[in-house]
Amino acid sequence: MPRVLRSASLLGLGVLGIGLLSGCVANSPAATHTALTVDSSATDCAVSANEAPTGSIRFSVTNSGDQVTEFYLLAADGLRIVGEAENIGPGLTRDLVVELAEGSYFTACKPGMTGDGVGKAEFTATKTDAAATVDVDLVTQIDTSNTNYASYVSDQIDQLVTGTDAFAAAYSAGDDDTARSLYASTRVHWERVETIAESFGDLDPKLDLREADLEEGQNWTGWHAIEKDLWPQDAEAGFVAYTAEKRAALTEQLVADTATLHEKVQGLTFTLSQQTNGAIGLLDEVATGKVTGEEEAWSHTDLWDFQANVDGAKVLYDGVRPILLKTDADLAAALDTEFGSLQTLLDAQRVDEGFRLYTDLTPAEIRALADQVNALGEPLNQLTVALVL
Numbered sequence: 001m002p003r004v005l006r007s008a009s010l011l012g013l014g015v016l017g018i019g020l021l022s023g024c025v026a027n028s029p030a031a032t033h034t035a036l037t038v039d040s041s042a043t044d045c046a047v048s049a050n051e052a053p054t055g056s057i058r059f060s061v062t063n064s065g066d067q068v069t070e071f072y073l074l075a076a077d078g079l080r081i082v083g084e085a086e087n088i089g090p091g092l093t094r095d096l097v098v099e100l101a102e103g104s105y106f107t108a109c110k111p112g113m114t115g116d117g118v119g120k121a122e123f124t125a126t127k128t129d130a131a132a133t134v135d136v137d138l139v140t141q142i143d144t145s146n147t148n149y150a151s152y153v154s155d156q157i158d159q160l161v162t163g164t165d166a167f168a169a170a171y172s173a174g175d176d177d178t179a180r181s182l183y184a185s186t187r188v189h190w191e192r193v194e195t196i197a198e199s200f201g202d203l204d205p206k207l208d209l210r211e212a213d214l215e216e217g218q219n220w221t222g223w224h225a226i227e228k229d230l231w232p233q234d235a236e237a238g239f240v241a242y243t244a245e246k247r248a249a250l251t252e253q254l255v256a257d258t259a260t261l262h263e264k265v266q267g268l269t270f271t272l273s274q275q276t277n278g279a280i281g282l283l284d285e286v287a288t289g290k291v292t293g294e295e296e297a298w299s300h301t302d303l304w305d306f307q308a309n310v311d312g313a314k315v316l317y318d319g320v321r322p323i324l325l326k327t328d329a330d331l332a333a334a335l336d337t338e339f340g341s342l343q344t345l346l347d348a349q350r351v352d353e354g355f356r357l358y359t360d361l362t363p364a365e366i367r368a369l370a371d372q373v374n375a376l377g378e379p380l381n382q383l384t385v386a387l388v389l
Contacts, residue, residue, distance in 0.1 A: 033055065033057060033097070034052040034053060034055070034056070035060065036048045036049055036052060036057065036058065036059050036060070037060050037062065038060065038061040038062065039062055039064050040061055040063050040064065040065060040069045040071060040088065040109040040111065040119075041065045041111075042066065042067070042111050042118075043118055043119075044109075044118060044119045045071070045107060045108055045109030045118055045119025045120070045121070047107050047123065050121060050122060050124065051123065051124040051125070051126055052100075052123075052126070053125070053126055053127070053128045054101055054102050054125045054126065054127050054128070055099065055100070056097060056098075056099055057097070057098055057099075057100055057125070058096070058097045059073070059085070059095065059097075060094075060095050061088055061093060061094050061095070061109075062088075062092070062093040063088045063089060063090050063093075064090075067090065067112045067113075068087055068088065068089050068090070068112070068113055069088050069110060069112070069113065070084060070086045070087070070088065070110040070113050070117075071084060071085045071088070071094075071096060071107070071108075071109050072106075072109070072110065072117065072155075073096065073098060073106070073123070074105060074107070074120075075105060075106075075318065076103060076104040076105065076106075077311070077315070077318070078120070079152065079192070079311055080148070080152060080315045080318055080319070081148045081149075081151045081152045081155065082098060082100075082105060082148060083096050083098040083148070084096065084148075084151050087113075100125040102125055102126065102127040103124075103125055104123075104124055105122075105125065106120055106121065106122060107119070107120070107123045108120040108121070110158075113158070114158050114161065114162050115158070115159065116159060116162070146269060148319070149270065149275065149315075150267075150268055150269065150270070152193075153193050153196055153265055153268060154265055154268075156190075156193045157189065157193065157261060157262050158262070159189045160186065160189035160190055160258060160261075160262075161258055161259065161262050163182060163185065163186030163189060164186060164254060164255060164258045165255060166182055167179055167182040167183065167186050168252075168254055169251075170182060171226060171230070171247060171250075171251055172247050172248055172251040174247075176230055179226075179230055180230050180231070183227065183230065183299060183301065184296075184299065184301035184305075184354065185304070185354070187223060187301075187305065187308070188304055188305070188307070188308035189308075190208065190223075191285075191304075191305045191308030191309050191312065192308045192309070192311050192312035193312055194208075194282065194309065194312065195277075195278045195312075196268070196278065197261060200261065200264050203257060203260060203261055203264070205218075205222075206221050206222055206253070207221075207222040207223060207257050207261070208222055208223055208224065209221075209224065209225075210224050211224060211225075211297070221253045221254070221257075222250075222253075222254060223254070224296075225250055226247075226250055226251075226254070227296065227297075227299050228297075229241060229242045229247070230298070230299070234298040234300075235298060272320070272387060273384055275316050276316070276320060276384040278312075278313075278316050279313040279316035279317050279383065280313075280377075280380055280384070282309045282310075282312045282313040282316070283310075283373065283376060283380055285309045286306055286309045286373050287373050287374070287377065289302075290302045290303075290305050290309060291306065291369050291373055293358045293359075293366075296358065300358040300360075301354075301357065301358070302358040303346070303355035303356065303357075304354060307346055310339075310342060310346065317335060317339065317380075317383070321335075323387060324386060327386055327387060328386045331379055331382055331383070335376075335380060335383070338372070338375050338379060338380075339376060341372055341375070342369075342372045342373065342375075342376050346369075349361070349365070
């Protein structure tokens with residue numbers, strides 16, 4: 001939901017300063033480490049083992065495919081990037097060295113460096129007596145977080161570009177069933193990093209403006225303009241379906257604006273306050289648009305957006321949580337509890353690989369979601385003060 005004036009100050013661009021419990025280490029000083037190999041092909045991401053002891057782990061990634069590839073180590077949520085090796089050309093090998101705490105992770109490769117990637121698999125760091133204790137100082141946590149959150153943003157926009165291309169092609173060709181099936185699942189990549197996208201001035205309204213927020217004489221483009229045409233049964237009486245020419249113009253603009261967004265997020269850096277305020281801003285998006293059912297006025301896919309905003313806020317919170325545990329463990333415990341409770345309510349609304357339509361929710365279910373958003377919002381609003389002031 002566009003909030004250009006608010007978000008411009010909320011998430012200005014600068015230098016990142018957040019920490020992670022685990023992350024990429026350029027040259028680990030550890031005396032011993034676990035060495036693993038990764039074969040990144042066109043269709044798979046084969047890691048030599050699916051578990052290793054905690055401490056320093058080196059992944060030697062060889063590209064056996066015919067496209068430049070990337071290797072990712074993801075946190076247990078499958079979203080937050082713990083470490084990555086990029087720009088690995090065909091036939092080349094690059095190392096990724098990480099210091100891992102005990103827990104669950106995922107490995108994946110991305111041939112062509114676009115799309116969803118291939119070969120995503122579970123990976124476990126197990127605690128053993130022989131494993132070195134992970135002791136990453138604050139400076140290293142900040143440096144690691146800088147790289148990893150920027151990579152997360154870039155990855156989400158990469159997937160947005162790929163999904164938008166497929167969506168636009170289907171819609172422009174008149175394949176409305178396919179376009180409708182791709183609408184919500186593509187938009188989640190936007191919603192996860194929405195507060196960052198909003199910081200780029202008029203890109204946000206061009207891509208995500210709702211009809212209710214149109215100003216007099218303003219040209220309406222983007223996702224919601226197309227949404228109305230895809231779900232005309234919920235539009236106002238007398239709504240006239242778009243012409244083929246208008247469809248082509250809307251999709252051309254959508255693809256072009258998404259490509260511009262992709263260019264702008266390359267090389268971004270952020271400050272600690274921008275990270276914490278970004279999490280607060282994403283929950284604000286939930287409270288003012290998603291939980292009210294105002295965002296997706298015709299498709300009623302608000303819960304997809306709701307979950308994506310929560311995903312983004314949780315990734316941001318997880319990044320700063322190790323520092324918060326040292327400064328305000330009680331606040332961390334409260335946030336852990338409230339995030340968990342909100343996720344439980346969202347999980348109850350899942351259907352197959354998506355969610356129930358917003359119009360299928362009962363007033364009691366909507367009220368429960370709204371109350372839990374408020375319950376999470378209270379401690380989350382304390383995050384910046386706890387870490388920055």
